[in-house]
Amino acid sequence: MDKNRENRSIIQLLRKGSDWYLAIPVEISCEITTFSIVPQTFIGVDVGLRHLAVISEPKSGKRQYFSGKEIGYIRRHFRSLRRSLGKKKALRAIKRLGHKENRWMEDYNRKLAKKMVDFALQFDRPVLKMEQLYNIRQTCKTTQCSGYLCYSEVHLSRML
Secondary structure, eight states, X not given: OOTTGGGTTOOEEEEETTEEEEEOOOOOOOOOOOOOOOOOXXXXXXXXXXXXXXXXXXXXXXXXXXESXXXXXXXXXXXXXXXXXXXXXXXXXXXXXXXXXXXXXXXXXXXXXXXXHHHHTTSSSEEEEEOOOTTHHHHHHHSTTOGGGGGHHHHHHHHO
């Protein structure tokens, strides 16, 4: 028998700041239905710097590459813009520039994710599997000339 079972049916009166709440536990029984296992199509997503993402389906051999050239250009542009404005001490202009780069990157990630999903929907019951990104910062430090572009993949991991 479950240890906490007798405490589940206790009504609690709770106070949060000046508001009062009444917690009433309700137990409902229902049937558990099992579904037959239907085969799925696994689609792998590889994340990198030169190609932001490579999405491939191993059975058919179909692949799609997403280049990182545009992101590299935009990130270099904004970095040089911030640097030149900072040298001129144009703080208002930097403030006006705001988070334009971040907004652009979020929009680009959204469009990239949509393209990946559109690619995956060609197949029957697609399942997207991304590579493990737990040590991405150490991996990027070993590649030459990645610099500021290294962290563009971190945005990609938030996307899916």
